[in-house]
Amino acid sequence: MDSATSTDHRYLPETVQRSVKILVLGGFGVGKTTLIGSVSEIEPLSTEEVMSDASTGVDDLTGVGRKTHTTVALDFGRITLRRRIVLYLYGAPGQRRFWDLWEGLAEGALGVLVLVDTRRLEGAFDVLDQLEHMPGLPFAVAVNHFPDSRAHPVAELREALDLPAHVPVIDCVAPDRVTSLAALTTLTDHAMRVLATREGRS
């Protein structure tokens, strides 16, 4: 807008016209915020979203209607692309009780990157189960390699996670910018193919 804001790194270049988003979903401690931080042009930010907690909403016998409001931290970062587009990356917990939150977030999203820790594969099951019910939302699986994780052949992982053949599986190291960017690129490329196929232009 003016010189007062142009030096403030919080703000986007005024040439930006569109925003797009990718969701990074996975179990606790799988490295979602680390991955976002490694590619984001800003320090990842955190905001709280309020979920009126239907899943734990046990009827109050006193009739006062006390409802629990659970706040969920939403960590996110951003990348400005070609000064025209801003890509937001939102990390959200994949557990079943947070579905309401990320289903809302998923609206209009480019796609979902499911982050997986091979030492704790079960953390990904909830997310993958739910994505099965959202056929319009492209997703890719990124395997985050921790120093002590064993290398698993991709075929073995696909089988363990029961992934359809067209879903890309990518290796990454969440703190490493290059491999994390590659994971985002693979997801975007996949989302393009999915859309092109759907539009009959493949």
Add this chain to the structure above:
Amino acid sequence: MTEDHYRDQPLRPYVLTSGRAQPSRNWIGVDTLLIAAPGAEPLPVTASRQEIALLRMCSGLLSVAEAAAHLALPVSVVKVLASDLMDSGRLQTRSRAAMAPDLALLEEVLSGLRDLH
């Protein structure tokens, strides 16, 4: 930075929004971009502290989620406040939420990401 942190909150956010839980413009999403409208009238003296803070925050271009994070307000509250400020012509938006990206946009994102490699 905490990951997957959640807790119960006693204060109901709609106290800050005069009792409304939904913004009047329901297409406002976390990634809707906000910027103060140039030359708009100043806020009335009755404006809330949060409204004033949000409008000031929007002196440059940023998203609903970013404004929420910087102001330490829930996203749902910022949506309602932003909606009010738009109604009164003080705030402009770019990039509506919930618009699924089309092929041209995906191509541009892909090329943009490849530039960074």
